Amino acid sequence: MIRYSLVCAAGHGFESWFPSSDSFDDQAARGLVTCPVCDSPKVAKGLMAPSLARTDRARAPDPAPGPDAALAALPMIAEPERRLRAMLRAVRARVEATAEPVGARFPEEARKIHYGESAERPIYGQASPEEARALIDEGIDVAPLPPMPDDRN
Template identity: 40%
Template sequence: MIRYTLTCDNDHHFESWFQSGDAFERLLKAGMVNCDACGSAQVSKTIMAPAIPKKEHRSKPDVAEKLAALKKHIETNADYVGNTFYTEARAMHDGEKPARAIYGQADAKQAKSLIEDGIPVMPLPFIPKKQTN
């Protein structure tokens, strides 16, 4: 999609979106581009400056960088419990073990059971690196 700033022969200025530059030219030749104010089909493109994003919008980290930062944060600040995640999470919820941040693996049935019992869990958007203890 492309946005053009247009003007008519009565000096009205308006904007419109087109699928492409070629689509604009075809519609213009067919008399299907009309002024919003007066309906004139004598329309032309005006000089336009390219849309350049502000500096703060250009330097934002992308999704891969955000996922990498999240993974690093979790692996730094939580204990990896591997396949014992279900039993560890349940034991902390039941007060049998002190609460702490953990991550690991649980199958769908285990995760559903934890959620149904009000134990807060969520899937990670990455595969944790296996750690040896």
């Protein structure tokens, strides 16, 4: 079985399983593959990365493709969504270029900065929803960093 990431002419992303590549091609040509959102039969394969298990080492995160390459590969995405995705990438790139990554120490570092125990500086990292709520309840200004858009959905 093959799982394909699919995109309709209106830009809706979805996934579907097929017994083979030929099976998808045949069903799509006959109009049997339709978008679950708008029922359009104009469906194309989206970008997919192979998922290969490695046993010799821990899996490294997939490198992020450049925004131009990722967007150019998705001609069926509507222009407003392309602009939104580009803005999200720009916001994230700006934060990553100007702030210090502190990882899982984010709640601790944010508190140190807020209470004057550490130099004031821009930081970013990870916090659980509970940790973020606790920071906000303490009066510490935090905001979620927009995730990188998944160009397959």
